[in-house]
Amino acid sequence: MSRKNQELNPPKRRKTSKGDVSVQVDKDRLRLYWRFQGKPCFLYLGLPDSKINRSVAQAKAHQITIDLATGNYDPTLEKYLPQSVYSPNKSTIWELYEKFWAWKSKTESITTQRSSGNYRYAIKLVLRYQKVDDLAVSGVSQDFVYGFVKWAKTKISHATLTTYLCLLKAIWDYAKLNPNPWNVTTKAQKLKTPPSPFTLDEVHRIIDAFHNHTTLFFYGDFVEFLLCSGMRIGEVAGLKWNHVREDCTQIWVSECLTKGQTRPAKSNSDRTINLSPRLTNMLLKRRSDYSHLSEYVFLSSRGLAIDSANFRQRWRKVLDSLGITYRKPYLTRKTFISHCLAKGMNPVDIAKMTGHDVAVLFKHYSGVIENLSLPDVF
Known part of the structure; x- marks a missing residue:
């Protein structure tokens, strides 16, 4: 050469x-x-x-x-x-973000790749609006933001836009740029009717379908545990054997597994759950068959921790085959809570068991039982 x-x-x-x-x-x-x-x-x-x-x-x-x-x-x-x-006003958006994230990572105990990605997606959308790779901070004015919001409404959902505006506002707040051009509100869209929880019949059909499926049977216990515990998907996916009592009658929920990353459970969600005999027997059998393979209780067909994105695809496939109206897997949690309330369980006990704030539980599930309301105790 x-x-x-x-x-x-x-x-x-x-x-x-x-x-x-x-x-x-x-x-x-x-x-x-x-x-x-x-x-x-x-x-x-x-x-x-x-x-x-x-x-x-x-x-x-x-x-x-x-x-x-x-x-x-x-x-x-x-x-x-x-x-x-x-100098923030002499920086570009990416330069300001890098400085903001370095500060945030140092001052906050929990900063994940996912949360970093959300900030980046928000910035990328702004740059997509301008059709540039980077943009001077000084070029972001109130008029610029109004134009961006109008354009973004045609590209993303109202909820996502609201989230992005909050994230961008946080970056500018960190730099103490006043007035903050991202301090805007968007007109709320008409609220959609929330999806109904699965009926008792649908729950049984879904569990049976996974257990008896020729290729997706390994998800059977995972789906059954979701529907019978009211835990979040990440909490069940991240459940480890060292968080399960030896006799499998009790578990400690303290972590979530999301996009391959383990993080602490949501604020005030650390809790102990006493399991039903049904779930205890399930875990006893799994401990005998699988505990030597992985630290995780529930595994994919490859012996790895369950990936929520892959699971959602299989979930849709099974619901379609059953002719059941599609609802996201997260609705397994709402289904459990709704049926517990319908059976007359104490809402405070349910909140403790599922890691919910009691006031939030009343707000979102008060329609499940007639005349259910917060008590006047003072």
């Missing part, structure tokens, strides 16, 4: 070692990359790729490397940003 061709084909990027900071080129601009506490970190310098600017970038990379080694690292990145980049 000629020397000229060697110059046109730079060597492949070397994997960054732990504690090292590498200089990278992204869209003809220099950025730094490193890992901190297992998470990837980026610092966008806003400098074009040139010999002089690479020297500047290397010096900044050296500073961060030393701080990582000596314990003086600043996770907010404020220490490493030149004033021209740090």
